Amino acid sequence: MPPMFGKKNLKHGKTLALVEVESGSVAAALVRLAPDEAPKLFAQTRIELPLLATRSSVDLSREALRAARKAIDHIAEVASRVRAHEELAMTGDIAHTAVFYAAPWAAMHLTGGTADYLPHMTEHVSDLVRDILGQHPSSRHPFGTAAAHGALSLFPFERSTLLFLVGGEVSELLLIEGGAVRGRATIPAGLSTILRTAMAHGGLSTHEARSLVTLASQSNTENMHEALQAAGSDFAHHFSDAAAELLAASPAASVIVVAPTPSESFFARSLAHHARSDELFPEGSIVQALRASQVAPHIAMHALHPDVPLMLEALFVDKKFGIY
Numbered sequence: 001m002p003p004m005f006g007k008k009n010l011k012h013g014k015t016l017a018l019v020e021v022e023s024g025s026v027a028a029a030l031v032r033l034a035p036d037e038a039p040k041l042f043a044q045t046r047i048e049l050p051l052l053a054t055r056s057s058v059d060l061s062r063e064a065l066r067a068a069r070k071a072i073d074h075i076a077e078v079a080s081r082v083r084a085h086e087e088l089a090m091t092g093d094i095a096h097t098a099v100f101y102a103a104p105w106a107a108m109h110l111t112g113g114t115a116d117y118l119p120h121m122t123e124h125v126s127d128l129v130r131d132i133l134g135q136h137p138s139s140r141h142p143f144g145t146a147a148a149h150g151a152l153s154l155f156p157f158e159r160s161t162l163l164f165l166v167g168g169e170v171s172e173l174l175l176i177e178g179g180a181v182r183g184r185a186t187i188p189a190g191l192s193t194i195l196r197t198a199m200a201h202g203g204l205s206t207h208e209a210r211s212l213v214t215l216a217s218q219s220n221t222e223n224m225h226e227a228l229q230a231a232g233s234d235f236a237h238h239f240s241d242a243a244a245e246l247l248a249a250s251p252a253a254s255v256i257v258v259a260p261t262p263s264e265s266f267f268a269r270s271l272a273h274h275a276r277s278d279e280l281f282p283e284g285s286i287v288q289a290l291r292a293s294q295v296a297p298h299i300a301m302h303a304l305h306p307d308v309p310l311m312l313e314a315l316f317v318d319k320k321f322g323i324y
Helices: 007-012 057-083 119-133 143-154 191-202 206-218 226-247 264-272 292-298 308-321
Strands: 014-021 025-033 040-048 094-101 106-108 115-117 138-142 161-165 171-177 180-187 254-258 286-289
Touching: 014 057, 014 119, 014 308, 025 057, 025 308, 040 057, 040 308, 057 119, 094 119, 094 143, 094 308, 106 138, 106 143, 115 119, 115 138, 119 138, 138 143, 143 161, 143 171, 143 180, 143 254, 143 292, 143 308, 161 226, 171 226, 180 226, 191 206, 191 226, 206 226, 206 264, 226 264, 254 264, 254 308, 264 286, 292 308
Parallel strands: 014 094, 094 138, 161 254, 254 286
Antiparallel strands: 014 025, 025 040, 106 115, 161 171, 171 180
């Protein structure tokens, strides 16, 4: 098998660790940045949090930290193996760790790319990064900043657009206008909410509910399981309430959905078919899911099963910490 990286990258590039903590999963990866080249993602992992029966913040924090330890352990092990390879040794040297926090762990500011973070979560994750990956520079960022940067890189955004970031327990809406984030809102619902509703009303197991979401993303809404259709409608209602406030001053022409694969089409269809869509978008709108195939051309290397949030984060760190 040929080396993953050429000598030019080893000599002039640097490796960053990416860690992402959201309310339904924790992910991590290594990304190689080099001059005049697209970022290369490797050592990718995403660990789904258990589907808890209740929405206890204490339980959610505990499970997120457990998953964070596993995810960081994974990239540390890969980096160690790479360092043991003579030709790739420098690729395993982590120069910087960028940690991304989605809602509810971070409340993104509308300017400056900063956020208010929950100290309990950020302090523990910082300890894990230091203990497992060692002493090196690190930074923290709201996931919304990376998602907005990636979306602005991929789409022209000639008119106002809603960027909808679907999490596990909490989802975030960002109003993008004039090349910047002009509004933000969150809703207390996400993929886990859909799964719980489908399980409760359809008598389904967790595995069956996840399979139905996958099937719903691959087929027409009309053929959706009744319990799942009801869950999607309820979710769209939460979205509509939050979107109405954001759109009061600046109507949007489109909605871009970033959601856990393979649920993105399910969420996009649920929003597009909701009864209030005509009210929210009187001039019509386009609701589309952001797919890996749209981001992949901007990433030089990624996993066999691409992870869109990690890809967006790779684009962000390439712009912020890359070598030019």
